[in-house]
Amino acid sequence: MGKNQLIRERDLAVLWHPTTQMKDHEWLQLLPVSSGNGVWLEDMEGQRYIDAISSWWVNLFGHANPHISAAVSEQANRLEHVILAGVTHEPAVRLAEKLVAVTPAGLERVFFADSGASAVEIALKMSFHYWRNVGESGRNRFVTLSNSYHGDTLGALGVGDAGLFKAAYEPLLMEPLVAPSPDCFALPREQWDAHAARKLADMREIFAAHQGQVSAVIIEPLVQCAGGMRMYPPSYLTGLRALCDEYRVHLIADEIAVGFGRSGSMFACEQGGISPDFMCLSKGLTGGYLPMSAVLTSHLVYEAFYDEYTTMRGFLHSHSYTGNALACAAALATMELFEQRDVLADNRLLASQMLKAVEPLQDHPHVGDIRQTGMILAMEMVAQREPMIQFDWKQRRGIKVYQYAMANGVLLRPIGNVIYFMPPYVINSDEIRQLAKVAMAGIDAATRD
Numbered sequence: 001m002g003k004n005q006l007i008r009e010r011d012l013a014v015l016w017h018p019t020t021q022m023k024d025h026e027w028l029q030l031l032p033v034s035s036g037n038g039v040w041l042e043d044m045e046g047q048r049y050i051d052a053i054s055s056w057w058v059n060l061f062g063h064a065n066p067h068i069s070a071a072v073s074e075q076a077n078r079l080e081h082v083i084l085a086g087v088t089h090e091p092a093v094r095l096a097e098k099l100v101a102v103t104p105a106g107l108e109r110v111f112f113a114d115s116g117a118s119a120v121e122i123a124l125k126m127s128f129h130y131w132r133n134v135g136e137s138g139r140n141r142f143v144t145l146s147n148s149y150h151g152d153t154l155g156a157l158g159v160g161d162a163g164l165f166k167a168a169y170e171p172l173l174m175e176p177l178v179a180p181s182p183d184c185f186a187l188p189r190e191q192w193d194a195h196a197a198r199k200l201a202d203m204r205e206i207f208a209a210h211q212g213q214v215s216a217v218i219i220e221p222l223v224q225c226a227g228g229m230r231m232y233p234p235s236y237l238t239g240l241r242a243l244c245d246e247y248r249v250h251l252i253a254d255e256i257a258v259g260f261g262r263s264g265s266m267f268a269c270e271q272g273g274i275s276p277d278f279m280c281l282s283k284g285l286t287g288g289y290l291p292m293s294a295v296l297t298s299h300l301v302y303e304a305f306y307d308e309y310t311t312m313r314g315f316l317h318s319h320s321y322t323g324n325a326l327a328c329a330a331a332l333a334t335m336e337l338f339e340q341r342d343v344l345a346d347n348r349l350l351a352s353q354m355l356k357a358v359e360p361l362q363d364h365p366h367v368g369d370i371r372q373t374g375m376i377l378a379m380e381m382v383a384q385r386e387p388m389i390q391f392d393w394k395q396r397r398g399i400k401v402y403q404y405a406m407a408n409g410v411l412l413r414p415i416g417n418v419i420y421f422m423p424p425y426v427i428n429s430d431e432i433r434q435l436a437k438v439a440m441a442g443i444d445a446a447t448r449d
């Protein structure tokens, strides 16, 4: 038995994989990765694969990046971790200073956690608790957008709207108010702003009908990633900020997936010229090295918690690994890589190369929409283009593309019928061409019958 097969069998005897119907692995092979280098992953028998999805959108500057690896290794020899309650350390302070400096104005306090979902939980709790602390305890509701995703823990799942992930748990979840998403699926760009304006009007109705009851609205700025890379324009962010100010509702920007350059700007909120009341960051924060997240908020929010202990206004929330020194070192090294060259400018070139590489799909009878925001490019497979008919999800066409790509040296992870590229920023033009060639052939193969 080959090395790949051996580890697959050992794995299936003991492991339970994330977001996976394990029975699928009776016919769908696991990819046993033994090493990584740049955009490449290598299996246990030396076969190489382009990581086109940045390992669930976390990797920014390539696998085994020498600069980040060195920083983590040096930190490991000095201090790996220490409790952050009652203790401080240089990497945590430096990282907090950096995050305050690079995020939109007004975000001045940093609370660390260890995953995207935990950051979302923290932002929800902080917003809710803030209103109690300032004497507006009637603000108990959260507003979310349809088709949104904010993580899989119960609170985060509750404010998401991805039926697939939450259906089984409905009785356990809070009930958010759901506003229609400004998602511009299949609309020409020139109609995006008008579409967003109509969705803002829907949001206004919800705010108006629940005056004094809403704590916060939570959004994924510009791209609803897990919801199938659905996109909308910056004008929605600008309009939503104004609405939140008018109705005194917090705005939580979940930039866990789109932060750190994915959207084309360092943070997606910048494109709408806005500062949220809370910003959740994770994934790219450590360059894809270590689990870490952060919630940034304003002095105003922080001050509302600052009081004598016995008033019970404090934010009594923790995770054991909060402010982990290794993760801080990885994040600081990642920020240094942003400072060493104009990453966003270089990405603009890569983004245009990605779009150009899939140009032949413009006329494909089974590709209904090609959309792009920054370093995220998505292609939607459809049964018929005009009038548009979606493939039945039970046909699992995306998995066919996944299998084809895997057999041809590319790791994709389609979301339903949506094939997307979200590669590390160190991909080059040859690799983009190779990736596009495989993805296009995969789409052909998966849509043939």
Ligand SMILES: Cc1ncc(COP(=O)(O)O)c(C=O)c1O
Binding pocket: 115, 116, 117, 118, 120, 149, 150, 151, 152, 220, 225, 226, 254, 255, 256, 257, 282, 283
């Ligand atoms: C927008 C958004 N929020 C939250 C999360 C949850 O992050 P984590 O998987 O680290 O809990 C994700 C994960 O994909 C995400 O895309």
